[in-house]
């Protein structure tokens with residue numbers, strides 16, 4: 001990816017304002033384009049203003065909590081010798097619980113401005129799934145645009161739009177044929193220079209198709225680009241960042257799939273603001289809206305004002321997030337305890353050694 005100005009990578013006032021004038025003059029911001037095991041890939045301008053893609057070791061972060069490790073989309077400050085100084089504060093962050101039984105917090109992506117939640121005008125469309133995505137985005141404080149694909153294969157798309165409009169009147173919804181570049185141009189206003197976008201959606205809804213259409217003639221840029229690192233070695237970089245026709249950046253990482261709710265209570269609350277509002281009229285202030293008497297939420301369901309499905313999903317997502325957050329917190333505590341154990345073991349080993 002060729003760049004001549006950091007703005008093309010998404011650099012803006014939010015990040016710049018974190019730097020003192022001195023830091024601005026003496027350090028170099030690089031954007032993280034990929035993280036693989038012990039290597040961080042990043043892209044920026046060197047001291048001569050030349051575009052550079054670099055691979056750096058994650059070693060300086062080895063003692064940091066998972067939340068403080070670099071992730072795709074992060075801005076990393078380097079010194080003039082291209083050595084890492086520190087990460088800049090994130091505008092937004094998407095995280096998840098890792099797959100498998102181990103409850104480890106994984107960072108998915110940082111500094112996304114707009115999330116395109118992609119779903120199709122067919123049986124794949126699921127309000128439950130959309131509510132989950134909306135809660136995740138709300139928790140990360142990322143703006144959402146719902147993109148309904150495959151309109152060309154659907155006789156009447158209004159039922160899908162209406163189902164979303166009712167609970168979310170101000171949510172931007174775009175109905176498109178993802179294979180048609182002209183149609184996809186309706187998304188241009190979110191894809192201008194300096195903007196970072198990500199796609200979220202199930203397999204087969206048209207994310208890759210949409211990416212290709214948004215890239216226009218630059219479509220081939222989807223393939224990994226080989227660039228030289230600071231030592232002149234060839235590296236494959238920028239695999240997760242794609243430049244769009246409008247100048248924006250699309251951040252595409254495998255981790256966006258199978259997102260689970262972690263630390264997401266506020267996101268769920270704002271996504272289900274109607275239920276939260278009704279809950280204020282429940283007789284018990286800690287009403288769970290299950291079997292309590294004088295529950296305004298259940299009354300709304302009985303009166304046909306609130307879908308039973310929506311209430312069920314609200315309960316399900318809250319339970320899921322409580323379970324995941326709990327286990328992540330437990331896991332953090334275990335890690336901390338293990339860290340203390342290692343430290344103690346090291347200290348006593350030293351003591352024994354000094355006795356020899």
Ligand SMILES: Nc1nc2c(ncn2[C@@H]2O[C@H](COP(=O)(O)OP(=O)(O)OP(=O)(O)O)[C@@H](O)[C@H]2O)c(=O)[nH]1
Nearest residue numbers: 149150151176177178179203204205206207208209
């Ligand atoms: N007719 C039509 N076909 C579409 C549209 N969007 C996607 N498709 C087709 O649907 C199939 C799946 O699209 P992909 O772009 O591969 O879906 P994806 O979301 O990237 O899927 P994963 O890579 O599995 O996550 C492809 O054959 C596309 O050509 C659309 O709006 N209209």
Ligand SMILES: [Zn+2]
Nearest residue numbers: 282287289295
């Ligand atoms: Zn209630």
